[in-house]
Amino acid sequence: MAFQDVEGKLESDLYGTGQVIEDFQKKMAAFLGKENAVFFPSGTMAQQIALRIWCDQKGVKRVAYHPLSHLEIHEEDGLKELHQIESVLLADQDRVVELEDIEALKKDVSCILLELPQREIGGQLPSYETLVNISNYCKSKDIKLHLDGARLLEVLPYYKVSAKEICSLFDSVYLSFYKGIGGIAGAILAGSHEFTQESKTWKRRYGGDLISLYPYIISANYNFDKRATEMNRYYTGAIELAELFNSCTRITTRPLQPVSNMFHVHFQASKEKMETILKELYKESDIGMTGNLREVNNKEAYFEVSIGDQYEVIPKEKLKKMFELLELKMHQI
Amino acid sequence: MAFQDVEGKLESDLYGTGQVIEDFQKKMAAFLGKENAVFFPSGTMAQQIALRIWCDQKGVKRVAYHPLSHLEIHEEDGLKELHQIESVLLADQDRVVELEDIEALKKDVSCILLELPQREIGGQLPSYETLVNISNYCKSKDIKLHLDGARLLEVLPYYKVSAKEICSLFDSVYLSFYKGIGGIAGAILAGSHEFTQESKTWKRRYGGDLISLYPYIISANYNFDKRATEMNRYYTGAIELAELFNSCTRITTRPLQPVSNMFHVHFQASKEKMETILKELYKESDIGMTGNLREVNNKEAYFEVSIGDQYEVIPKEKLKKMFELLELKMHQI
Numbered sequence: 001m002a003f004q005d006v007e008g009k010l011e012s013d014l015y016g017t018g019q020v021i022e023d024f025q026k027k028m029a030a031f032l033g034k035e036n037a038v039f040f041p042s043g044t045m046a047q048q049i050a051l052r053i054w055c056d057q058k059g060v061k062r063v064a065y066h067p068l069s070h071l072e073i074h075e076e077d078g079l080k081e082l083h084q085i086e087s088v089l090l091a092d093q094d095r096v097v098e099l100e101d102i103e104a105l106k107k108d109v110s111c112i113l114l115e116l117p118q119r120e121i122g123g124q125l126p127s128y129e130t131l132v133n134i135s136n137y138c139k140s141k142d143i144k145l146h147l148d149g150a151r152l153l154e155v156l157p158y159y160k161v162s163a164k165e166i167c168s169l170f171d172s173v174y175l176s177f178y179k180g181i182g183g184i185a186g187a188i189l190a191g192s193h194e195f196t197q198e199s200k201t202w203k204r205r206y207g208g209d210l211i212s213l214y215p216y217i218i219s220a221n222y223n224f225d226k227r228a229t230e231m232n233r234y235y236t237g238a239i240e241l242a243e244l245f246n247s248c249t250r251i252t253t254r255p256l257q258p259v260s261n262m263f264h265v266h267f268q269a270s271k272e273k274m275e276t277i278l279k280e281l282y283k284e285s286d287i288g289m290t291g292n293l294r295e296v297n298n299k300e301a302y303f304e305v306s307i308g309d310q311y312e313v314i315p316k317e318k319l320k321k322m323f324e325l326l327e328l329k330m331h332q333i
Numbered sequence: 334m335a336f337q338d339v340e341g342k343l344e345s346d347l348y349g350t351g352q353v354i355e356d357f358q359k360k361m362a363a364f365l366g367k368e369n370a371v372f373f374p375s376g377t378m379a380q381q382i383a384l385r386i387w388c389d390q391k392g393v394k395r396v397a398y399h400p401l402s403h404l405e406i407h408e409e410d411g412l413k414e415l416h417q418i419e420s421v422l423l424a425d426q427d428r429v430v431e432l433e434d435i436e437a438l439k440k441d442v443s444c445i446l447l448e449l450p451q452r453e454i455g456g457q458l459p460s461y462e463t464l465v466n467i468s469n470y471c472k473s474k475d476i477k478l479h480l481d482g483a484r485l486l487e488v489l490p491y492y493k494v495s496a497k498e499i500c501s502l503f504d505s506v507y508l509s510f511y512k513g514i515g516g517i518a519g520a521i522l523a524g525s526h527e528f529t530q531e532s533k534t535w536k537r538r539y540g541g542d543l544i545s546l547y548p549y550i551i552s553a554n555y556n557f558d559k560r561a562t563e564m565n566r567y568y569t570g571a572i573e574l575a576e577l578f579n580s581c582t583r584i585t586t587r588p589l590q591p592v593s594n595m596f597h598v599h600f601q602a603s604k605e606k607m608e609t610i611l612k613e614l615y616k617e618s619d620i621g622m623t624g625n626l627r628e629v630n631n632k633e634a635y636f637e638v639s640i641g642d643q644y645e646v647i648p649k650e651k652l653k654k655m656f657e658l659l660e661l662k663m664h665q666i
Contacts, residue, residue: 040540041543042543043540045539046540048540075537076534076535076538078537078539082415082538083415178545184345184547185543185545185546204377204408204409204411205414206377206415206539206541207374207377207379207381207411207539208539208541209377210374210518211511212511212517212518
């Protein structure tokens with residue numbers, strides 16, 4: 001679908017140049033309110049590069065972020081192995097980063113990375129006031145603030161601000177195109193002209209300056225236009241669905257009331273038990289809940305929900321019946 | 334075209350797993366005669382990772398390659414900046430690497446990278462005997478041999494051997510899908526099970542383990558099937574076309590007789606002068622020769638030719654007339 005309306009004569013991007021990539025980068029820079037933006041094959045690459053640039057600029061090879069940051073748990077220690085950058089972990093892993101955590105830092109850091117929403121704890125958010133305070137604090141201490149905005153669009157309905165407004169609090173911003181937006185892959189890194197120019201050099205060093213990135217760019221652009229305006233609908237859906245889960249015995253969502261299109265569903269029952277229940281439920285209700293149930297300990301299991309276009313496709317009556325069935329099963333444990 | 338025959342229900346690859354990526358990796362491993370193969374977004378990433386693995390294994394952060402290797406001139410020093418690996422340059426930049434260059438190494442290296450054909454000097458090749466000797470020598474000295482086979486398929490007609498046979502001389506092999514094969518982008522890195530497993534960890538560190546690589550894999554597979562068997566035709570075309578160039582005044586190809594589908598065309602005339610001539614020629618003959626004429630010094634210019642499907646589309650009579658026109662112009666300089 002993304003390619004259906006593309007002109008056959010549109011030329012491929014070529015090592016970061018050409019209309020297809022430059023136009024999209026300009027569009028994203030304007031949307032995020034930054035001087036410039038660079039398209040990357042992945043957020044992993046984009047964010048490591050952002051942190052490296054800030055470390056080089058300050059001459060301090062240390063950054064700080066949440067203990068469950070993508071960089072800390074999903075990247076095989078790329079930041080440390082490729083850049084020898086030390087990470088200081090902010091806050092307990094069960095809550096979001098607050099100003100106090102940053103004020104309590106004992107060592108100087110070049111950059112602080114904030115992930116909005118904090119995915120691994122169900123997509124929680126600090127207050128907007130906290131963001132403003134952190135931003136001001138970092139400015140006063142010569143610490144760069146980087147936004148892991150993989151799901152940036154998804155938090156705008158809760159904060160009730162524009163992407164530009166949030167991004168103005170940060171020196172650099174990363175945005176993903178295959179989360180709520182639903183592209184194939186790819187990311188944008190945005191910031192000042194100088195910062196983005198330097199990021200292009202690193203992109204080449206990483207082997208991320210592909211001869212052609214258009215399959216990702218065209219799908220990113222198509223899906224951005226399609227879904228950027230739908231985030232409020234997803235957010236409302238998440239609140240509604242979380243309420244239904246919370247009305248069941250032995251089920252709690254995290255956060256209790258979602259602040260984006262995502263949340264985690266926690267069951268006070270073993271993973272094994274819950275697998276049996278969810279399989280039965282799928283057979284009886286024809287609604288599949290997850291393919292990725294995770295164990296917390298022997299007594300608890302959870303899965304992640306991200307609301308997109310599919311949620312509203314389920315008839316409300318059918319959903320209600322499924323929850324009645326689920327409640328019956330949870331009650332009988 | 335690549336996507337036309339893909340089943341609509343084919344599932345996307347997911348972070349390096351799934352049928353679409355695993356099947357292609359198996360196919361390439363078998364074709365190259367290696368235990369395993371890993372699909373990468375780019376050769377830059379794949380090759381740096383290969384060299385890093387060999388350096389770590391030996392505990393020596395030093396590798397050797399040709400002075401005009403891709404790693405040395407096109408990657409913004411990624412190998413040095415990301416891995417602190419020192420490069421020793423083999424041979425003069427005007428010729429290919431010979432066994433003597435390797436025997437003359439004064440410092441121990443973990444790995445030697447050979448690029449076949451050596452692109453930046455017109456795609457030249459050492460003799461097959463030299464390759465065998467280098468391979469044996471490296472084995473005896475505990476030096477790993479890595480093949481920069483960006484254009485590996487393109488050299489098989491000259492060597493008259495299979496990809497498997499050549500690859501058996503090397504510990505690790507990289508193959509590109511957007512040179513002679515004509516895919517969108519992407520590369521394969523092949524070697525032992527242990528080596529490729531480690532390369533996957535580094536792929537994740539680099540941010541190359543994209544959620545989905547299928548746009549590149551599907552086009553690579555389609556174009557591999559379409560063109561892997563056509564390399565002899567391209568090679569023959571290159572020999573024929575080079576002869577035509579060499580029959581002209583002030584024009585020489587490098588090498589004089591191509592050993593793959595590529596060669597360089599050198600003009601004994603300034604870049605400025607040649608731009609005028611080639612523009613006129615294009616208007617008069619309707620054959621465009623290059624969009625990338627490069628200067629050697631004030632007196633010489635050159636461009637690169639890679640023969641693919643388009644060459645045979647030009648009627649021989651039309652080509653002959655173009656060369657008559659070109660000879661006239663070159664003669665009048």
